[in-house]
Each structure stands twice: as structure tokens, then as C-alpha cells.
Amino acid sequence: MQSIIGGAYNGKRKFVKQLLEGQRVHFFEGEIPDRPFTKEEYVVIGGFEKMIPMFGDLTEDEIVNQLMDKLRKLDEETNLICICTEIGRGIVPLSKDDRHLRDTCGRLYQQLFKRSEKVIRVWYGIPEILKENRE
Incomplete structure (x- = not known):
């Protein structure tokens, strides 16, 4: 698994498309899926911040565990x-729902990055490798 992080509209998807040019890719x-x-x-998955509200009243940990179970299976x-x-x-967002979204994304990203062999930050189109496991 690889993870790419960056701000909104900072070039993450463009970077991935260039990286995987000529490969069989599903976004x-x-x-x-x-x-x-x-x-x-x-398989490239984005929009985790859109998935989290669909879990309703589950706790941060419950949401992260359910998402990570699906991602682990797909990663295999x-x-x-x-x-x-x-x-x-x-x-810190003012509303409780916005704080829940931010906190849950943060906990999910911690788990994703821990599992990822490579983590790249893309900031305004410039990629920076934050983590790379070389085997």
C-alpha cells in the first residue's frame, strides 16, 4: 500500500496519474470497491472525508477499524x-460534527501511514517522500 497526502487541490491525483501512466488503474x-x-x-481510493459521515453515530475507532478492515483486504x-x-x-473546527470528521480522518490516516510501504506528501504539485520501506 502507498499513501499520498496533501491539501485539497494540491496535485495529488495528477501526481498519481503521472506515476501510473500506462498501468491498469481504477480510481x-x-x-x-x-x-x-x-x-x-x-486501485486508487480517495475521498475518505466523504466516507466517514456515512457511518452515522459510530465512534472514531469503530469507523477506522471498519475502513481499515476493507482496505487491508483490498491491499492483499x-x-x-x-x-x-x-x-x-x-x-480545531467549531462544530462537533466537523471535529469528529477531522479527528476520525486523523486516526484513519495514522493507521494507513503505519501500514503503507511508502507515504508521499504532495504540496502544490511537489511530491516529498515522508516514508519509504525498502526491502
Whole structure:
């Protein structure tokens, strides 16, 4: 698994499209697909901030666990890339729902980055490798 993080409209998807040019790639926004893929394919998932509100009143940990279970399964069968939009930058939202969204995204991203072999931050179109496991 690889994870790409950056602010909204900072070039994350453009970077991934350039990186995977010529490969078999499936993009998903705001959903985790349920169908099978092969190790020759790439699955790119973005819009985690759109998925979290769909879980209703579940706790942060319950949401993160459910999402990570689906992502682990998908990661085992294909080349998974997660695109993560940074939504906090240290600012505490006023509303309870916005704080829940920010906090849950933060906890999810911690788990994604821990599992990822590579984590890249894209800031205004410039990629920076934050983590790279070389085996």
C-alpha cells in the first residue's frame, strides 16, 4: 500500500496519474470497491472525508477499524494507493460534527501511514517522500 497526502487541490491525483501512466488503474472517490482485482492492477481510493459521515453515530475507532478492515483486504489482492486530503492543519473546527470528521480522518490516516510501504506528501504539485520501506 502507498499513501499520498496533501491539501485539497494540491496535485495529488495528477501526481498519481503521472506515476501510473500506462498501468491498469481504477480510481474510486468516496467509496471502497467490493469487487476483486488482480496484483497487476492498481486501485486508487480517495475521498475518505466523504466516507466517514456515512457511518452515522459510530465512534472514531469503530469507523477506522471498519475502513481499515476493507482496505487491508483490498491491499492483499491488488496494488492499493490511498489519496488522503489533509483537512485540519491544526485548526480545531467549531462544530462537533466537523471535529469528529477531522479527528476520525486523523486516526484513519495514522493507521494507513503505519501500514503503507511508502507515504508521499504532495504540496502544490511537489511530491516529498515522508516514508519509504525498502526491502
